[in-house]
Amino acid sequence: MTELLIKNGFVFDPINKINGEKMDIAIKDGKIVHKVSGKAQVVDASGLTVMPGGVDIHTHIAGGEVNTGRIIRPDDHVKDVERKTAMTRCGTGYSIPSTFTTGYRYSRMGYTTVMNPSMAPLEAKHTHEELNDIPLLDKATYPLIGDWWFVLENLAKGDIVECAKHVAWMLDITKGYAIKIVNPGGLESWGFGHNVHSIDDQVPNFCITPREIVTGLARVNALLNLPHSIHLHTNNLGLPGNYTTTLDTMKALESVPYNGKPVCHITHLQFASFAGDGWAHFQSASEEISSYINAHNHLTFDMGQVIFTDTTTMTADGPFEFSLYELGGHNKWVNSDVETETSGGIIPFHYKKNSPVNALQWSIGLELALLIKDPWKMFMTTDHPNGGPFFAYPRVLAWLYSKKAREATLKHCNKKAQKKSLLPTIDREMTLYEIAIMTRAGQAKALGLPNKGQLGVGADADVAIFNINPETMDIAQQFKAARKAFKHAAYTIKDGKVVVKDGEVVNNTTPGRTMWLDVQTKDPCVIDEEMRRKFKQYWTIEYDNYPVFDHYLRVPEKLTVKASV
């Protein structure tokens, strides 16, 4: 029995509507409780900001693709190393940190839960092996199933129930958490080097359109009662003028019954909000996109903010990565198609302030975040490492809560981009309360994780404490000091244990759990001879060897879901 009392902090806990009140948080056995005994260890948080542990809804930290990224980038690692200490394993950064380093660096910023958003089901064991080696964090991972042949075939037939059963089976067998869809239809087309260009293009050989895939899987998601919505990377991502495709997709999703719970999470929205016909006329579409979002409630989003640095882009969107490569200026290109399921691509990329396109991308991400009025709809991410590495989050936060910080960066940006940027017209500066929503509460809510992102009684005792005194520090003015505070948490508490103090890891005994969904359908997907035969046809490994066996999750946390089929 361990008890902990966080005394006198300014608490920001949006789910429980607590906005900077000075109060104590009591912890017992890894959970938040009403009160603790006098013997509890005390963390003096007076003058400090207390928030639930950070939650990241979308960050590529583990799995085949990420690891290939690591392998091809020794030049990235050599400039940023993490020494071994008595407490920690050594490792390397920069944009694709090794597993242990990933855990430590998230934890140092007060994060306690992160979601790995793209996992090829065939390589699921690999992802889980890596997640096991990411310490101090709770994790989950989303299998990529938008272009899975079983899904395409069942949806083309219109058999949504059968499709749902297969998806449930897939979540179970890959120990996954949500349905991830990337460039629906495009990845299958990429199998022969093609792509789809609108949501009504036909996918070659499969008699289906991206619209049918997305809305079909959104219905499947509802039938299965999954905690998170479908998680979508839209078609035409990263191409000029793609905002119309994004709008079409959002409108198409209006057809999916909405009962107060979002039907889809559109990820790294920045990359999907480009106007203009071609790179030379590249424009921001943040106004069009945000005004639609402000008028509708059926979706959630994350930013995919761009950071000016040398990073590595990696996505299951193989055709996109190739088109990016063809723009020139890159020395490495990885493509990695996975049979029957998905594709993938990797390119090292340097976002530069003096590039009109990159600078405007930076602006678009922030415009979207600031123009979307409701922070419960839009979350802070960089789509690590696509927009920039996750440890740049404090910089993103500074741009959100401080106009001064935005101006300081904007004035170094490309002149053309400065002219096109809407940022000078936006005065909004986010409060700590809004920051808490965008970085923990909103993300936890969208993920359907009731015990995360909040500090109410019964919640997981994941807490972040920052060296910010809201009474004395004006974060908008002193943005650098606040940024530093977000970079090095005063304390990070995971499952009731102090794991980081003053920005340094002080505990190495907390591996963190891997959450996965056990979706119980009324009659589960039958694995008969027919299915096995199909299996043998579709994949190159046997049915018996396909699943992620239980022992692959070092600390599993099974979340049981009752489906309505």
Next chain:
Amino acid sequence: MIILISKRKFDVPVQAACISPDVFKGKTTAEIANMPVTEGNRNLKLGDLFEIQEDNLETPYITINGDAGKVKRIGSNMKTGEIVVNGDCGMHTGEKMAGGKITVNGNIGGWSGNDMKGGLIEVHGDAGDYLASPYRGTATGMKGGVIIVDGKVGSDSGCYLHGGVLKIKGGAGRFLGYHMSDGVILVDKEVDVRPGACMTGGKIVITGTVEEVMPSFTIDSVKPKVKIDDTTNVAGPFYVFLGDLAEHGTGKIFVNKACNPQMKFYEKYL
């Protein structure tokens, strides 16, 4: 001037990035002796491995005597001053060097002059592989400065060369000037196969012999002489090849006509 004398023969690699005039400047011998180095995985002080003497000649100036063949990263990041190594010298010597001079009276290890931006390295012996080539996975090599080698150099030297001059008085290994985009490489003796593969710019001048040029180069002309730097011209005549076509490159390889009669057949394309 600081004189370092190795106390014994090193049997595992020593990392001593601190041996640099910029780092030693203004420090007493006691302070220098206290600088961190590693021998294998042991964390030691420079004074544990080297005897450190000082004389009152001009500073900053470092002389290394004794066994430095396994000492890596001498003069890394160096900007000013001079280092003289009397004997062999380990890998990564003069890495990221921006100025000053390193003289090696012996052989020099691989990856020396890696990512060099300026200054001069003079080797009175042979050089290992990857002379003046960048770290793995990096596409920008040496940007400036001069390296002069009296002996031969290993393979993959001058990869991704982006500026500066390599003067090699001996022969050169395979893939000399691989993917180079600028700068000049001059070789006086035999060059192994595939010089200039994937080059997109710059010059390789071979006054010695080379078995063949890559099929992806095309003959351009015959020139009587070629300019190496502001002060040096080398007399030919030379066959001039353009390439690498596979990379749509416009690099030039100058091959001494007299020494390479096997290339005569190219003349029919002129």
Next chain:
Amino acid sequence: MTSEVKSVVCPICGCLCDDLEVTVENNEIVKMKNGCSVCEAKMVHGYKSEERILKPMIRKDGELVPVSMDEAVKKAAKILTDAKYPLLFGWSSSTSEAQRIGVELAEELGSALDNCCSVCHGPSVMATQEIGIPASTLGQIRHRADLIVYWACNPWTSHPRHLERYTSFTDGRFEKSEWKSYMQKMKGDASMKKVQAASKRIIGSTIPAMRPDACALNAPPQTMQKEGRKLIVVDVRKTMTADAADYFIQVQPNKDYEIIEALRCLVGDQELDVDTVGGVKVEYLKDVADAMVNCEFGVIFFGLGLTQSAGRFRNIENAIALTRDLNRKTKFVISPMRGHFNVTGANVVFAWSTGYPYALDFSQGYPQYNPGEFTTIDLLRRGDNDATLVISADPGAHFPKAAVQNMMKHPLITINPDMNAISRLGDVVFPTQWCGIECEGTAYRMDHVPIMLRKVVEPPKGILNDEELLKRILAEVRVIKGKNPDTETKAEVKERNKLAPRIEIKQRKKAKKVEVA
């Protein structure tokens, strides 16, 4: 007592076939179905080797004498901690679980860490670091490839089921097997037995031997005009795989680079000044380039003939560049033919825990990487290390003499199931279990697909598996190091950190042209 185990994974080559059916009697494998002859030789016979090591041994007065596990572990830990710069090498036939502990051990020791890939496909890895790689899983090739190129490799012998499971002789969704047409032109009775065995696996019955028409050499044969999957083989000699090919191109040794370069020019519609390249007429290369450009989905598999011949990783780099160029015209992928069943896994595991796939060094307290500097052969040849641990590998046979001589100057610890050449030289010799036969664990197929190896029989009593054994050595190392704590002060650590590489990402000063425009 007889039992049947299905879906057993073959722990031999990088194909990692996972459809074996094994019959076990009295804790012994007596029969197996579906495996190739290589597999059968090991799974049914090889693993029962008489050379099996059954007890740990330590060399005393020049002789290896059996000792208790405790004593051997203590001795090994002492050797490793006493050394200033030990080297841990091998790993290609270990499970990923064991490799993971290996990284931890290397880190704790501050040693060099390398895997067998440095003597086989290390160059392939280095090439991807220069240029990336367009790749796919093997199933993608099975479903879609209509042009298959084997370059400098001979899967008929080295990866016997590669063709029948993943390429020419397998039915995919969009492309069909070419087995029948191959049978029609099969020649020679010498290889017939192998073909018959394959035939049994592929179509369930044997086919009577036939005399085929002669295979074309160095000229575009009729078969290049046919419908369906085409197979091109490029090699320095005519192999069994070449016999199966629709087009065989024989190249001069060590001229692959030039041939690839020429193909790149031809694919890019450039004219060449020369008539022959590497012993091949340019017009034949034009045929190959045409076939490559005109396919729907092509693939190049390459083997050690490319990674270990003159040019090494540059050969691969250029082959990848060719594949990339082809992607501008059609769909093309490229894949190394990884040899040992889990050498890919070693790369994968090392990379996720350190960022680097092999050729690692931990002497500075953080991972460093540099093939040529920290690769085993180079380290040994220079005599840089002062103790060696070899696990699940038998390098003795393949290493240059100078390397072995230097290795023998210092203590050597070995971990292998049987008394192979390297174990005979060891100072501390550990036995271990056969991965994939006596213990389970993860392995990565040549295309990075993870598959769980199964345990089919019980190991001999008292023998630990790699993972358990390494954990014990690691624990012992920690005990020893705990007694001599690192005495560095905080200030000293800070000083050292100053010299460590650090992030320096600078904005370029001059405005360059927009790179995306």
